[in-house]
Amino acid sequence: xxxxxKVTPWEVSGEIDYDxxxxxxxxxxxxxxxxxxxxxxxxxxxxxxxRKIFFAHTYFDTVLDQAExxxxxxxxxxxxxxxxxxxxxxxxxxxxxxxxxxxDVNLLFQIPDEEKFLFNENLTLExxxxxxxxxxxxxxxxxxxxxxxxxxxxxxxxxxxxxxxCRIAKKVTFSTAKSIFGFTDSNNLGEIFYTSMxxxxxxxxxxxxxxxxxCLIPCAIDQQPHFFLTNDVAPKLGYPKTATxxxxxxxxxxxxxxxxxxxxxxxSTTIFTTETPEQVRNKINKxxxxxxxxxxxxxxxxxxxxDIDVSYQYLTYFLEDSAQLxxxxxxxxxxxxxxxxxxxxxxxxxxxxxxxxxxxxxxxKGMVEKFMMRG
Amino acid sequence: xxxxxKVTPWEVSGEIDYDxxxxxxxxxxxxxxxxxxxxxxxxxxxxxxxRKIFFAHTYFDTVLDQAExxxxxxxxxxxxxxxxxxxxxxxxxxxxxxxxxxxDVNLLFQIPDEEKFLFNENLTLExxxxxxxxxxxxxxxxxxxxxxxxxxxxxxxxxxxxxxxCRIAKKVTFSTAKSIFGFTDSNNLGEIFYTSMxxxxxxxxxxxxxxxxxCLIPCAIDQQPHFFLTNDVAPKLGYPKTATxxxxxxxxxxxxxxxxxxxxxxxSTTIFTTETPEQVRNKINKxxxxxxxxxxxxxxxxxxxxDIDVSYQYLTYFLEDSAQLxxxxxxxxxxxxxxxxxxxxxxxxxxxxxxxxxxxxxxxKGMVEKFMMRG
Numbered sequence: 001x002x003x004x005x006k007v008t009p010w011e012v013s014g015e016i017d018y019d020x021x022x023x024x025x026x027x028x029x030x031x032x033x034x035x036x037x038x039x040x041x042x043x044x045x046x047x048x049x050x051r052k053i054f055f056a057h058t059y060f061d062t063v064l065d066q067a068e069x070x071x072x073x074x075x076x077x078x079x080x081x082x083x084x085x086x087x088x089x090x091x092x093x094x095x096x097x098x099x100x101x102x103x104d105v106n107l108l109f110q111i112p113d114e115e116k117f118l119f120n121e122n123l124t125l126e127x128x129x130x131x132x133x134x135x136x137x138x139x140x141x142x143x144x145x146x147x148x149x150x151x152x153x154x155x156x157x158x159x160x161x162x163x164x165x166c167r168i169a170k171k172v173t174f175s176t177a178k179s180i181f182g183f184t185d186s187n188n189l190g191e192i193f194y195t196s197m198x199x200x201x202x203x204x205x206x207x208x209x210x211x212x213x214x215c216l217i218p219c220a221i222d223q224q225p226h227f228f229l230t231n232d233v234a235p236k237l238g239y240p241k242t243a244t245x246x247x248x249x250x251x252x253x254x255x256x257x258x259x260x261x262x263x264x265x266x267x268s269t270t271i272f273t274t275e276t277p278e279q280v281r282n283k284i285n286k287x288x289x290x291x292x293x294x295x296x297x298x299x300x301x302x303x304x305x306x307d308i309d310v311s312y313q314y315l316t317y318f319l320e321d322s323a324q325l326x327x328x329x330x331x332x333x334x335x336x337x338x339x340x341x342x343x344x345x346x347x348x349x350x351x352x353x354x355x356x357x358x359x360x361x362x363x364x365k366g367m368v369e370k371f372m373m374r375g
Numbered sequence: 376x377x378x379x380x381k382v383t384p385w386e387v388s389g390e391i392d393y394d395x396x397x398x399x400x401x402x403x404x405x406x407x408x409x410x411x412x413x414x415x416x417x418x419x420x421x422x423x424x425x426r427k428i429f430f431a432h433t434y435f436d437t438v439l440d441q442a443e444x445x446x447x448x449x450x451x452x453x454x455x456x457x458x459x460x461x462x463x464x465x466x467x468x469x470x471x472x473x474x475x476x477x478x479d480v481n482l483l484f485q486i487p488d489e490e491k492f493l494f495n496e497n498l499t500l501e502x503x504x505x506x507x508x509x510x511x512x513x514x515x516x517x518x519x520x521x522x523x524x525x526x527x528x529x530x531x532x533x534x535x536x537x538x539x540x541c542r543i544a545k546k547v548t549f550s551t552a553k554s555i556f557g558f559t560d561s562n563n564l565g566e567i568f569y570t571s572m573x574x575x576x577x578x579x580x581x582x583x584x585x586x587x588x589x590c591l592i593p594c595a596i597d598q599q600p601h602f603f604l605t606n607d608v609a610p611k612l613g614y615p616k617t618a619t620x621x622x623x624x625x626x627x628x629x630x631x632x633x634x635x636x637x638x639x640x641x642x643s644t645t646i647f648t649t650e651t652p653e654q655v656r657n658k659i660n661k662x663x664x665x666x667x668x669x670x671x672x673x674x675x676x677x678x679x680x681x682d683i684d685v686s687y688q689y690l691t692y693f694l695e696d697s698a699q700l701x702x703x704x705x706x707x708x709x710x711x712x713x714x715x716x717x718x719x720x721x722x723x724x725x726x727x728x729x730x731x732x733x734x735x736x737x738x739x740k741g742m743v744e745k746f747m748m749r750g
Contacts, residue, residue, distance in 0.1 A: 162533035192567050
């Protein structure tokens with residue numbers, strides 16, 4: 001029986017079948033052939049690619065075409081500021097930084113503070129702005145090049161964006177938006193317009209510099225519907241289609257079968273970037289769904305299941321050493337490694353990662369203005 | 376049989392029954408009682424009021440309440456820049472200037488350059504911006520006080536406006552917008568959102584100054600649907616309801632039964648503010664619908680009908696001297712005055728008006744920056 005799940009820009013739930021999602025969304029898998037083409041430029045493949053954490057794309061070949069002609073493209077990604085940043089949010093940003101370094105390209109980082117306000121009854125614009133400023137510290141902590149990165153809040157940059165959003169909005173009927181996003185007559189006017197603002201950065205360098213500039217968007221796959229709309233409009237305005245490179249979601253602590261992704265709104269599913277080593281240890285020990293057996297004896301005898309074990313899954317995202325990862329996989333599967341031991345490794349890996357992130361996040365406080373772009 | 380007409384912010388057509396429109400729109404007539412209250416503040420009544428050119432209102436009593444408490448309110452009006460300004464456009468602005476002088480109040484003058492772009496397939500944003508700059512000269516020529524008047528283009532002031540438009544948009548469902556404006560699924564996303572931008576200036580001084588400030592909008596009655604929406608939202612955001620004072624339309628040259636109003640898009644119905652005395656003479660002689668009889672003989676015998684004569688109607692808008700106007704009415708009706716004579720008077724009155732307007736319009740070219748407010 002087909003699993004039930006939902007993936008939209010505003011809701012991700014259920015146990016996601018990514019192979020089916022590729023077909024449903026009409027995106028392409030990141031296959032060997034395109035990864036080989038990419039490796040010619042990057043010299044190596046990020047482990048997110050080898051492990052299929054980034055697993056799908058649209059029009060990525062057109063960006064590689066540009067790279068082969070020595071034409072610069074640029075990156076565009078974003079963060080809707082509705083709460084604190086968690087580990088899952090960092091995944092596309094880490095990959096984005098890697099792309100920035102390897103291709104030596106600019107990055108536009110959108111903070112659509114109005115989006116979460118419009119789609120969430122309980123958030124004010126003051127709330128989303130506050131979270132924006134918190135979240136920007138996490139973004140900068142990822143290590144983007146301040147000379148090549150511009151971060152902007154929609155409400156602050158609207159003086160530039162709004163008129164271009166109108167040019168996009170003019171080309172999209174409510175009927176089209178309904179079919180892409182499932183809107184109804186109960187959606188508010190801001191929700192309906194918002195997608196036009198999310199399309200703007202996909203065209204902005206082409207508009208502002210007056211020459212065609214290709215755009216690559218690294219993001220989680222839930223954002224893809226916006227960029228279907230972007231690409232529906234692009235040829236009507238004489239812009240190139242925008243490319244996306246798409247990540248799966250970091251599972252919540254309760255596991256892939258419980259929650260579609262780690263979610264800021266459910267604290268017990270989530271490890272935030274500002275948590276202490278103690279908090280991380282407690283959360284993983286208490287909540288991380290285990291693929292182990294009921295008893296130590298049974299585990300030693302039959303082995304555990306790393307494929308559903310959340311601690312192991314987190315290692316696939318945060319442990320770079322593939323040989324070590326394989327050994328952990330094999331040892332856990334054979335029963336040689338117990339759940340407690342696996343959790344200790346994951347706690348160490350995540351706490352090491354967070355220690356470094358938090359140190360950079362602290363330094364980021366003095367760097368914000370180097371990154372910001374205002375209207 | 377009920378006459379057929381249509382009055383929306385984007386279409387005015389047919390022979391308008393203003394008494395019926397008052398009921399349909401749920402607005403109030405400007406009756407003797409409220410005009411008397413007004414006169415206590417203004418000392419006199421503008422002839423637009425005496426002649427019922429401004430004929431209806433919403434919440435105007437709340438503005439007079441404020442005036443009686445010596446609280447300042449402010450004026451807000453606008454001009455959607457889709458082409459050159461004609462005589463009909465000037466009517467609410469002339470009244471607006473009179474209100475500014477009499478009540479000594481500020482005026483926000485919105486130029487929604489994105490509106491006409493969004494609602495008109497053939498206009499680009501460059502077109503509407505070009506017309507905006509042309510139209511601003513006509514606005515300034517009306518004689519507003521540069522110290523008390525701020526003119527802004529939506530696309531230039533969006534850095535301030537957009538976030539407040541989002542706060543308004545969040546409170547309005549598509550369902551509500553459909554019922555107010557008759558939108559369908561074929562409307563584009565920008566058309567759907569736009570009304571939120573038109574509501575912003577009705578709240579902006581309250582927002583920016585942090586204290587409740589009442590707003591009075593002098594405009595033609597086709598704009599009222601936007602302000603129904605504004606007032607639906609106002610209490611939800613803790614703002615006072617906005618007041619409107621509403622004008623009927625200056626008829627096109629072909630008359631009230633042919634066209635709902637003078638229209639920039641049909642040149643033969645229209646006298647533009649930049650036309651020469653010769654052009655005005657030719658247009659009125661050639662096109663102005665006459666209430667006269669077939670032959671001079673019949674006219675002398677039975678008299679003409681000033682109530683449907685366009686030249687006479689224009690005098691009600693542009694000839695301030697009420698005694699002279701009454702004499703013309705009587706003479707035309709009795710047959711003493713012929714259509715040709717009436718037309719000559721109208722040509723003189725309009726050309727005198729335009730000569731002065733054009734002189735101020737020329738001077739306005741050096742004053743634009745004194746009035747403009749940008750993001």
